[in-house]
Amino acid sequence: MSSQSRARYYEEYWGKGIAGWTPKGVTASPMEQALVSRFVRAGSRVLDFGCGDGSHLGDLAISMQASYLGMDVSQAAVELCKKKGLNAVHREPDAPFPLEENTFDCVVSFEVFEHVADLELPLLEILRVLTPGGFLVGSVPNSVHLSNRLLMAVGYFSPGGSPETSLKAPWKDPHIRFFNKKSLLAFLGVMGFRERRVIGSSFSLVELPIIHRSRGAVREAIRWASVPVGFLGRLYPNLFSPRLYFIAKK
Numbered sequence: 001m002s003s004q005s006r007a008r009y010y011e012e013y014w015g016k017g018i019a020g021w022t023p024k025g026v027t028a029s030p031m032e033q034a035l036v037s038r039f040v041r042a043g044s045r046v047l048d049f050g051c052g053d054g055s056h057l058g059d060l061a062i063s064m065q066a067s068y069l070g071m072d073v074s075q076a077a078v079e080l081c082k083k084k085g086l087n088a089v090h091r092e093p094d095a096p097f098p099l100e101e102n103t104f105d106c107v108v109s110f111e112v113f114e115h116v117a118d119l120e121l122p123l124l125e126i127l128r129v130l131t132p133g134g135f136l137v138g139s140v141p142n143s144v145h146l147s148n149r150l151l152m153a154v155g156y157f158s159p160g161g162s163p164e165t166s167l168k169a170p171w172k173d174p175h176i177r178f179f180n181k182k183s184l185l186a187f188l189g190v191m192g193f194r195e196r197r198v199i200g201s202s203f204s205l206v207e208l209p210i211i212h213r214s215r216g217a218v219r220e221a222i223r224w225a226s227v228p229v230g231f232l233g234r235l236y237p238n239l240f241s242p243r244l245y246f247i248a249k250k
Contacts, residue, residue, distance in 0.1 A: 019162075023053075036137060040061060046066045049122065070089070073090070094121065104134060142242055180244075184244055198244050200236070
């Protein structure tokens with residue numbers, strides 16, 4: 001897919017959504033809030049790479065009194081940020097960042113890498129704009145999570161980009177890059193980050209195929225039943241955590 005095609009795709013992605021589903025309005029989870037709070041302080045300069053509409057991390061960074069800048073390949077997403085009063089800039093898919101080097105104390109990028117066709121350029125740019133000793137913090141879906149392994153065992157593959165494409169039309173899914181713990185650590189190392197760590201979130205039965213469709217009291221009961229085995233996601237993230245959270249130091 002050309003850079004122009006990708007740009008058009010994400011204009012529609014943040015404008016109209018996908019078959020009635022939209023990524024707008026997704027806020028940071030408790031796990032993400034706790035992770036970001038370890039590296040962002042009042043006055044910290046934060047770049048949100050792949051900021052979307054700013055709902056995920058923009059409001060969180062501002063609440064921490066950080067200096068926030070969002071950046072996205074979608075002009076529609078940038079405009080949504082600006083309407084919320086957040087600073088944001090547009091970036092062409094294959095272009096360097098329109099930013100000076102050694103500018104940011106922390107770059108956050110949650111659920112973005114899996115969307116990017118050419119990851120090497122943005123990672124090199126992230127290193128360039130980070131201050132010495134600065135951190136990259138974010139997450140990617142875990143392509144070898146237990147739920148995906150079960151689906152593969154019965155002949156399905158789920159890219160996981162949206163409920164309208166994951167199983168129904170995976171060829172149209174926005175997720176085009178896939179990671180496990182080993183490949184994610186290797187990639188960050190090859191790109192030049194001198195310290196890397198990958199951690200998982202608590203395991204929940206709610207993440208498994210079919211069970212994830214449960215609602216209301218049934219879903220809540222399953223969630224509570226998962227508490228005793230929640231430690232598995234932190235102990236064995238490659239198998240039991242649906243997302244892989246990474247921390248990388250320049």
